Structures are given as structure tokens and as C-alpha cells.
Amino acid sequence: MVMPWPFPDENPFLSIGDEPEPESEDLRLAALVAQRLSIDWTTRRQQITITVQNRVVILAGMVADLEVRRVAGDLAWDVPGVFDVCNALRLHGQRRGR
Template identity: 70%
Template structure:
């Protein structure tokens, strides 16, 4: 028994379509927010991790005080193209409540 195998030039050969392109906009926004956080004197030496998903900036880590937390959120909001900000920064020395 002989099974025909189509040549790539024939109409029966259809390669898999490429997957969705990586979201370069999220990477660009993360880089801009991180750059602005590192250049501001209030947030420069803080332990802030910036993640962006679907134009939502997620700030995580530990900051020295409430002023640094507030400024970090404002800086993230000021970047053009940001749709929302989730400020999950914790204050250094703040204890978590016991369960």
C-alpha cells in the first residue's frame, strides 16, 4: 500500500500558523516604569519588582515607608499607555497579621 505525501508546493500542505506575537507593549511599559522608578530619589534604592500584564502594572516588593509606596504608584500611573496599576508594595518592618 502506498500513502501519498503532498509536496510543499501543492495545496494540500499547510504549515502550522505561527503563534501570537509576544506582547512588546508590556515589555516596553515595564522597562519605562522601572527606569522612572530608578531615577526618582524617593524610589531609587527600594526593592521594587515591576511586572506588566495586558497594560496593567504590578508593583511588588518592599519599600521603606508609605511615601515611597505612594510615589511608586504615582510614577507608574504617569507612564503613557498604562491602563491600571496594582500597588502591592509592602512596608519594611510591617508585620503581617496572624491567622
């Protein structure tokens, strides 16, 4: 009798539905970060776009000052499951470098 050897990434003890899909995990993290930013009084009225790719949160948009930018990054880091945060928020009136 020959038993097949599983690939290293396969776990025969887990059913297919047990592991979260990467896309659904990214959507869940994006929703949690958006909720945190909308609740906090510092970031709630700012123009912030949230994108999550492979558990990396990308914050983009325009904010009022450096304090708001820092708080937004800190709030994103505080969400459980976030692997990294790319804080690409810019200040109103700030020009892009050439």
C-alpha cells in the same frame, strides 16, 4: 462575484506589522516604569519588582515608608499607555494579615 466579509477584529487596511504585540507592549511599559522608578530619588534604592500584564502595572516588594509606596504608584500611573496600577508594595517590618 462574492466578497468575503471580514471579522470585526480584522482591519484589511493595516499590515500585520503595524499593530504592536501585547507582550512587546507590556515589556516596553515595564522598562519605562523601571526607568522612572530608578531616576526618582525617592524610589531609586527601594526593592521594587515591576510586572506588566495587559498594560496593568503590578508593583511588588518592600519599601521604606508610605510616602515611597505612594510615589512609586504615582510614577507608574504617569507612564503613557498604562491602563491600571496594582500597588502591592509592603513596608519593611510589615507582617502579612492572617
